[in-house]
Amino acid sequence: MKPFSYSRPATPAEAVQAFAGAGVGARYIAGGTTLYDLMKLNIEQPQHLIDVTAIRGMDAIDTSGERLRFGALAPMSVVAVDPVVVHDYPVLAEALWKAASQQLRNMATVGGNLLQRTRCLYFRNGSGNPSSVGVFPCNKRVPGSGCAAIGGLDRGQAVLGQSDACTAVSPGDWPVALTAMDAEVEVVGPAGARNIPISALYRLPGDTPHLEFTLAPAEMIVAITVNKTVAGRRSTYHKIRDRESYAFAIASAAVALEMDGDRIGRAHVALGGVATRPWRAPEAERFLIGKRLTPAVALDAGKAAFAHAKAGHRNGYKVELGERTVADALTIAVGRTV
Structure with a gap:
């Protein structure tokens, strides 16, 4: 250090x-x-x-108005057990308590959690010098050096949103749930304050995978807001990992449903563990509108979510696993009482 x-x-x-x-x-x-x-x-x-x-007040949680507002310094563990979040927005609570060990959740903040960097083994196991290509080239660490994961050990890499320069998975759980719920991020910086849709906070890797976020220099996240919606009650964050104890997702799905009788009026679906950024699945959302959720429909929605997936050498299992993760999440969500 x-x-x-x-x-x-x-x-x-x-x-x-x-x-x-x-x-x-x-x-x-x-x-x-x-x-x-x-x-x-x-x-x-x-x-x-x-x-x-x-900074005083930046850890405040307000669930009393038309929006949920979480100060960026609120600990993950505190938001995860907030009574309104647990009862009315289980997708948010579950994304937090499934995200890490209790010790980490006690320390980590909901604002900082949005800015996690990838767990790609080539990114994290370089030369020990961020300015050197070292044993494993990584375009996130040293722009233009190459990507060792392409053609390398890619079991944990992305099947959605990757580029010829990077296939690293976005690691977070909380950002996936927020993406499904159309959250916004409040930031302040030298140019003043602004709100960013969570979907606009993360960049695709393209040719510049070292540029991961759209924050301007010196901008700081101060809060996260989520509009209240009836879809929050019928929601879940379903996470598949290599071990049941604390581990990062190899596939996950955040789902929230608005029902029209026994049919789906609107669906919110986002994916984690399989893409280079928190990944919204509009193909699945459109497919579900007006349908009764049966096992076959749920699985077809999962297939729609991964229609554009592109597997590497050793991560093809993520496509079927991701499809079934979406199907299971939809089944959990639709069974929740309002």
Whole structure:
């Protein structure tokens, strides 16, 4: 770990000012469950850390109005057990409590969780020097160096949204649930405040996989909002992993349903563990409108969600697994009482 300076501002404006003053080597830090890990691996080498945990009010949770609003510093563990979230939006609660160990959930914040970086083994096991290609080339770590996963060990890589430069999976659970629920992210930066749809926060890898988010330099997430909807009651986050204890998803589905009698009036479907960003599945959503959910319909919806999947050498299993994960999530969601 390299030496760095440290500051602890009291307001978002002070934090933004500190970041802008420190320049490209600055990083915001809250729970630190991702950044410290990457620093120890020498993937991140910040010159200045800006600790935002002293900013008052940025951990507030408000479920009283027309929207759910989660301050960016709210711990994952606290949001996961909020009574309104648990009762009316199980997709959000489940995405949080399935996301990590209890110790991590106690430290990690819902804002910081949005900015996790990939768990791709080639990204995380390079030369120990982020400016060197090292043993395993990685375009996320060193732009233009290549992607060792393409043609390499790709069992955990994406089958949706990949490019010729990168196939790394987006690792989060919480962002997938928020994507299904059309969440927005409130940010502040040198140019002021703005709201970003969660779907616009994440970039596809394209030719520039090292550019993962659409945040401008020095911008900071201050809150996440979700419009209240009746679909929240009939919702779930269904996660498949290599072991039942804490592990990242190899396939997951966030589903929320609005029913019209015994037929689906509107469906929200998002996928995790299979794509280079939290992945919305509009093909599945359109297919489900007006249909009664039978096992066959649920599986056909899963197939629609993966209609454009492209498997590599060893990750083809993710396509059928993902289809069945969507089908199971739909079955769980439709069975929940309103």
